[in-house]
Amino acid sequence: MVSHSPENAASEHVNRVADYYDANTRRFLRFGESPSNDAIHRGVWTPGVTNTTEAADAVNRLxxxxxxxxxxxxxxxxxxxxxxxxxxxxxxxxxxDAQVTGVTISRVQAEIAERRLAAEGLAERCHVACGDFAQLPAEPRYHAMVAIESVVHAPSLAELISSLAARLCPGGRLVVCDDWMTDNDLGLPARERCLDQFRAGWRIGSLHTVAEFAAMGEAAGLRLREDLDLTAYLRLGRPRDRAINVILGAAGVVPRMLDRMVEKPFWANMIGGSALQTGLSRRWLEYRLLVLERV
Incomplete structure (x- = not known):
């Protein structure tokens, strides 16, 4: 008999996230918004940003x-x-001026990152581990944690935040930049279909509002210090995005075709990305930077 316990479901989800990034990372680097920058998070065109390299670095700067x-x-x-x-x-x-550690669930990403640190001469001060960030060792504790477009993959954001808070030093900061659900058009069928496709395509395990996340943080001893909306600085509806929407729209005419496609990491990325564009443009989703502090 196959067990469907919450623990097994969470483990299966984590494995799906790992497979997704193992399969897609090299393509992300080749065809991302700023291939020359080797960044796989999205570009943010804040005031003063003039090119794709600066846009790819904008969140890092913030x-x-x-x-x-x-x-x-x-x-x-x-x-x-x-x-x-x-x-x-x-x-x-x-x-x-600090020791910096990275953790990624993807073996492919960890190998690329370690080579990058060596090439940059940072291997003595920086390290990248391949593992689940929800399963961190109890020590050491950190003065700051950063999560860019990653916590939404956690099977349970409430459990993750509790675990991270326990590993932050008093006064330590958690800086999160990610996609957050809004309350706009609750119950609208188009909204729910969009969010379901985003979850399935991009292997999203925890999609919450900022208010829900802030409450989780408060319960774990983390106080929300800043909430910065970056949605307006994203470039939505690029020609490539419009082409993908046409392809997926044609596929959606055939019943259950998208359900089969979403199991393949390549098409999963296309389906999730298309849904994300729709969600952001209609403000069913927002891209926000949050700063929490351990009290």
Whole structure:
């Protein structure tokens, strides 16, 4: 008999996330918004940003600004949750005088990131581990944690936040930049279909509102200090995105075709990305940077 316990379901979800990134990461690097920057998170065109390289680095810059002065110089420890191929680890190491550790569920990403750290001459001060950031060892504790487009993959955000809070030093900061659900058009069938496709395609385990997340943080001893809406600075509806929507729209005419396609990591990314674009454009989803502090 097959067990369908919550523990098995969570483990299966984590494995699906790992497979998704193992299969897609090299394509993300080749065809992402800024291939020259080796970043696989999205570009953010904040005021003053003039090109794709700057847009890809915008979130890193915002994160660094919120850590400087909050991490003890020389002896601080920073953890990048869902570090991808190490772009943010490198950026943090250059700007913050601290030991920087990254963790990614993807073996492919961890290998690329370790090579990158060695090439940058940062291997002594930085490290990337392949593992589940919901299963961190009890020690060491960190002065800051960063999570860019990663916590939504957690099977349970409430359990994750509790675990992370226990591993933060008093006064430590958790900086999260991710997609958050809104209350707009609750119950509208088109909204629910969109969010379901986003969850299935991008292997989303925890999709919550900012208010829900703040309450989870408060229960874990983390107080929300800042909530910055970056949605307006995303570039939605690029030609590539419109082409993908046409393809997926044609596939959706055939019953259950999208359900079969979403099992393949390549098409899962296309389906989830298309749903994300729709969700953001209609404000069913918002891309926000949040800063929480351990009290």
């Amino acid at each position: 994160v660094v600004e919120r850590l400087i002065g909050h991490v003890p110089a020389g002896e601080g420890r920073v953890l990048d949750l869902g570090c991808g191929v190490g772009a943010t680890v490198v950026r943090l190491a250059r700007e913050v």
